[in-house]
Amino acid sequence: MTGEKCGVFAMYGNDECVHDIYRGLDFLQHRGQEYCGISVFGDGINHVTHHGKVVERFTDAELSQLQGRWGIGHVSLLERQPMKWQTHIGEVAVAFSGNVINADSLIEEMMARGKSFYKQYHVEILSKIIIEAGDIVDGLVKVASKVRGAYSLVVLTKEGIYAARDPLGFRPLVLGSDGKRHAVSSESRALQNLDLEIVRDVEPGEVVLIDHRGFTTVCRVPSKRIAHCAFEWAYTASIDSIIDGLSVQEARNNLGRELAQRDIDEGGIEADIVAPIPLSGIGHAIGYHMQSGMNYQEVFLYHRYADRSYMQANQAARDRMAKRKLSVLTHAVKNRRIVICDDSIVRGTQIRHKVRDLKDAGAREVHVRVACPPLMYPCDFGISTRTREELIARRFLPDGKFQSLDEQRALERWIAAETAADSVKFNSIDAFVRALGISRGRLCLACFDGMWPFNEQESRQQSFK
Numbered sequence: 501m502t503g504e505k506c507g508v509f510a511m512y513g514n515d516e517c518v519h520d521i522y523r524g525l526d527f528l529q530h531r532g533q534e535y536c537g538i539s540v541f542g543d544g545i546n547h548v549t550h551h552g553k554v555v556e557r558f559t560d561a562e563l564s565q566l567q568g569r570w571g572i573g574h575v576s577l578l579e580r581q582p583m584k585w586q587t588h589i590g591e592v593a594v595a596f597s598g599n600v601i602n603a604d605s606l607i608e609e610m611m612a613r614g615k616s617f618y619k620q621y622h623v624e625i626l627s628k629i630i631i632e633a634g635d636i637v638d639g640l641v642k643v644a645s646k647v648r649g650a651y652s653l654v655v656l657t658k659e660g661i662y663a664a665r666d667p668l669g670f671r672p673l674v675l676g677s678d679g680k681r682h683a684v685s686s687e688s689r690a691l692q693n694l695d696l697e698i699v700r701d702v703e704p705g706e707v708v709l710i711d712h713r714g715f716t717t718v719c720r721v722p723s724k725r726i727a728h729c730a731f732e733w734a735y736t737a738s739i740d741s742i743i744d745g746l747s748v749q750e751a752r753n754n755l756g757r758e759l760a761q762r763d764i765d766e767g768g769i770e771a772d773i774v775a776p777i778p779l780s781g782i783g784h785a786i787g788y789h790m791q792s793g794m795n796y797q798e799v800f801l802y803h804r805y806a807d808r809s810y811m812q813a814n815q816a817a818r819d820r821m822a823k824r825k826l827s828v829l830t831h832a833v834k835n836r837r838i839v840i841c842d843d844s845i846v847r848g849t850q851i852r853h854k855v856r857d858l859k860d861a862g863a864r865e866v867h868v869r870v871a872c873p874p875l876m877y878p879c880d881f882g883i884s885t886r887t888r889e890e891l892i893a894r895r896f897l898p899d900g901k902f903q904s905l906d907e908q909r910a911l912e913r914w915i916a917a918e919t920a921a922d923s924v925k926f927n928s929i930d931a932f933v934r935a936l937g938i939s940r941g942r943l944c945l946a947c948f949d950g951m952w953p954f955n956e957q958e959s960r961q962q963s964f965k
């Protein structure tokens with residue numbers, strides 16, 4: 501798939517702002533680990549990008565050369581950003597998080613008008629639309645009208661930093677300040693850890709200028725629909741972040757509560773402990789514990805120097821990393837009946853290995869509880885997931901259409917057999933939405949229900965009610 505997973509951070513501050521941008525990016529490293537980059541505005545734009553992680557690749561010497569009072573930064577799985585441009589409207593640098601669905605047709609149309617492209621990166625398309633407009637704000641309005649997809653975007657200019665969010669608000673973008681330093685970040689944790697107060701989220705369709713005065717809304721592009729990515733709360737974002745007013749921790753606890761309540765409603769479950777698959781299963785397992793009263797116990801030790809498995813470059817690397825990152829705490833497992841909570845099941849390989857590891861260590865039973873509804877579609881809006889053919893749920897339901905709750909239960913029994921678990925249950929889409937407490941019309945749920953939030957005609961299937 502073409503999706504990207506990445507994060508942006510930008511700050512208007514003081515001569516030391518590059519150090520805050522460096523630290524801010526480090527707090528966003530979970531959003532992309534292949535590339536990183538920083539651009540600051542001093543005499544002109546000073547700019548460095550690297551292949552690799554922020555703390556491993558930026559040297560002290562490089563940081564000391566990145567002089568300027570304001571700047572932008574980026575971490576990424578696929579694209580090297582920011583991109584820097586010398587233009588008729590001055591020097592600019594651009595970075596974004598998201599995915600441009602109509603990239604091919606935009607490139608074709610622009611090439612037909614004589615534009616040339618360096619690597620056909622999505623950030624290159626966005627940059628060219630902005631620069632061609634001759635004015636940053638006009639350019640960002642044009643981006644909103646021409647681009648189909650998701651973007652949270654920062655533009656570095658001599659006036660300051662422009663921060664923009666697509667009109668549907670797929671990817672998060674939040675403002676923070678201490679009165680002297682004014683910043684914007686893909687996730688609030690980078691602000692909180694730099695001792696900045698969260699001011700507010702950039703609204704869908706809003707363009708904010710960040711300069712010495714703080715935050716000024718310079719434009720709002722209206723939209724009939726909001727479509728915040730629901731997967732951010734369940735998996736992508738860090739648990740200490742707050743996105744669009746909802747704490748990720750609270751959301752995950754609520755998703756775990758929903759799973760426990762379903763077990764209670766369906767007659768209860770005979771088990772000794774509830775445990776997470778670290779790290780992203782922790783909030784869900786704690787929620788399950790809070791709702792059910794079942795004892796919470798860690799059964800895996802997370803290897804803190806391992807990377808997230810699905811962000812590795814290829815399958816062999818992912819499998820090696822997955823094996824390396826979790827070891828079983830055998831004392832907690834022996835003779836126990838375990839409810840294990842995870843955020844989602846993608847291909848089913850990892851959960852099958854984890855069930856086997858627990859049973860090899862002496863677990864009597866392993867019951868798998870999954871916060872997200874079954875993944876039926878890859879993401880088109882900037883989250884790197886697997887292809888449709890790789891999704892385990894699609895092997896059971898090739899057309900991706902649930903017709904009833906009974907069909908979900910049949911899928912759960914089939915996945916339990918495939919993974920050698922004693923039982924498997926997912927949150928339904930309704931339970932998932934209820935846990936977030938955000939109305940369905942303000943969420944993107946397309947990887948579960950195939951409904952593109954742009955309009956009904958573009959939906960890839962009808963929703964399962």
Ligand code: SF4
Nearest residue numbers: 729730731879944947
């Ligand atoms: S398709 Fe899924 S992962 Fe992608 S934006 Fe929508 S909810 Fe998020």
